[in-house]
Amino acid sequence: MKVLVIGSGGREHALAWKVAESRAVEAVFVAPGNPGTAREQKVKNLTIAEDDFESLAAFVEREGVELTIVGPEAPLVAGIRDFFDARNLKCFGPSKAAAQLEGSKAFTKAFMKRHDIPTAGWAEFTDADQAEEHILSGAARQHNEPAVPIVVKADGLAAGKGVVLAEDADTAVAAARDMLSGTSFGDAGRRIVVEEFLRGEEASFICLCDGKTALPLASSQDHKARDDGDRGPNTGGMGAYSPAPVITDAVHDRIMAEVIRPTLAGMAAEGAPYQGFLYAGLMVLPDGSIRVVEFNCRMGDPEAEPLLMRLRSDLPELCLRALDGTLHEASVEWDPRAALCVALVAGGYPLAYDRGDPISGLDKELADTRIFHAGTAEADGQIVTAGGRVLYAVGVGDDVREAQRRAYERAATVRFRAMAYRKDIGFRAIDRANA
Numbered sequence: 001m002k003v004l005v006i007g008s009g010g011r012e013h014a015l016a017w018k019v020a021e022s023r024a025v026e027a028v029f030v031a032p033g034n035p036g037t038a039r040e041q042k043v044k045n046l047t048i049a050e051d052d053f054e055s056l057a058a059f060v061e062r063e064g065v066e067l068t069i070v071g072p073e074a075p076l077v078a079g080i081r082d083f084f085d086a087r088n089l090k091c092f093g094p095s096k097a098a099a100q101l102e103g104s105k106a107f108t109k110a111f112m113k114r115h116d117i118p119t120a121g122w123a124e125f126t127d128a129d130q131a132e133e134h135i136l137s138g139a140a141r142q143h144n145e146p147a148v149p150i151v152v153k154a155d156g157l158a159a160g161k162g163v164v165l166a167e168d169a170d171t172a173v174a175a176a177r178d179m180l181s182g183t184s185f186g187d188a189g190r191r192i193v194v195e196e197f198l199r200g201e202e203a204s205f206i207c208l209c210d211g212k213t214a215l216p217l218a219s220s221q222d223h224k225a226r227d228d229g230d231r232g233p234n235t236g237g238m239g240a241y242s243p244a245p246v247i248t249d250a251v252h253d254r255i256m257a258e259v260i261r262p263t264l265a266g267m268a269a270e271g272a273p274y275q276g277f278l279y280a281g282l283m284v285l286p287d288g289s290i291r292v293v294e295f296n297c298r299m300g301d302p303e304a305e306p307l308l309m310r311l312r313s314d315l316p317e318l319c320l321r322a323l324d325g326t327l328h329e330a331s332v333e334w335d336p337r338a339a340l341c342v343a344l345v346a347g348g349y350p351l352a353y354d355r356g357d358p359i360s361g362l363d364k365e366l367a368d369t370r371i372f373h374a375g376t377a378e379a380d381g382q383i384v385t386a387g388g389r390v391l392y393a394v395g396v397g398d399d400v401r402e403a404q405r406r407a408y409e410r411a412a413t414v415r416f417r418a419m420a421y422r423k424d425i426g427f428r429a430i431d432r433a434n435a
Helices: 010-020 053-063 073-078 080-085 105-114 128-137 169-180 249-269 304-310 315-324 400-411 427-434
Strands: 002-007 027-032 043-045 067-070 122-125 150-154 163-166 192-196 201-210 214-216 225-227 231-234 239-242 275-284 290-296 338-345 369-373 376-379 382-385 389-397
Touching: 002 010, 002 053, 010 027, 010 043, 010 304, 010 315, 010 369, 010 389, 027 053, 053 080, 067 080, 067 315, 073 080, 105 122, 105 192, 105 290, 122 128, 128 169, 128 192, 150 169, 163 169, 163 231, 169 192, 201 249, 201 315, 214 249, 239 304, 239 400, 249 275, 249 290, 275 315, 304 338, 304 389, 338 400, 369 400, 389 400, 400 427
Parallel strands: 002 027, 002 067, 027 043
Antiparallel strands: 122 192, 150 163, 150 192, 201 214, 201 275, 225 231, 239 338, 275 290, 338 389, 369 389, 376 382
């Protein structure tokens, strides 16, 4: 079997590596890929952009590719699944209608309300004055205390950065006006969602879905804030680990019953059966109840890297089962150990940062670790930085502490100018273990 992976980041590097491990796969193509995917066995990069659906489909037909796996959200929200379906080409990922769960936060909030799926209180706005009025007067707490922190989100795709956690009303108003003006996120911010702030512990819950059945993957937790202690600006993700101890058996059962199954049933009832990876970003509240923070229509990044390091099952087979509607006959096998990944980022990320800095240390090997490329390029035979999140260092160990140690040991072998990373990825799991 030949498989095409679409995308160019760390998630796609991990997907291509895992797909290439399958004995049923003779070749993996990645469009457009990165220098890391180019160096994997059985993997070849293509010079086709992820949004060039016509060229991608023509390549699949010409080469006899039997399965396409879409990594990033943008092609899915733009309708690549529908494009491939029209040509009878197997493409793993949700349709354009189903991908609205990530493509529009306003759609998703309304969908959850229609189907009684627990989430934070919210309101949507296209008018800045109305948003300001809501923020300033709409949710005063008892004793006349302002309802802050408050969360302001761009409605559309913003590469994981379209969220502002405002500690005061003035910051929230400024964020709302900035988004609605188009200054921050262009058209993605022309509509916003203003949410109540939830206090609890976040976790990521990802499933393989075939339209009716959801096969849950191992639990995981990412770290979105740039700085140690979950401080600093929001990012696309500074690291992640699996499993996440906050997802106990009882919480797992609640997530399936209150979130995942109602979501699949609701999408099917609304004429958009969901096939693909379904990512639920969740807040687990102190009383054990759950709220949906967001849905994504693909594997998380950086959650994909530790999850795929732990996955023992044949990924292409699972994807084909999802497309054939036979996931109810499948199960997933995991490495019982923990995995943890650390994002190595360019100095200044997620704001302005430099590109083109040479990277050293990529060829060093350490047991139970891997480096996945996220934002790299090749120039004159040298691997250089080409994005904010440049690399992911992943470690596997008997517990999260051991996986953390190995990931940071591997991170220490890599060097590029102004390289930065959080030093505390996995701290919640380690704190729980020490408690």
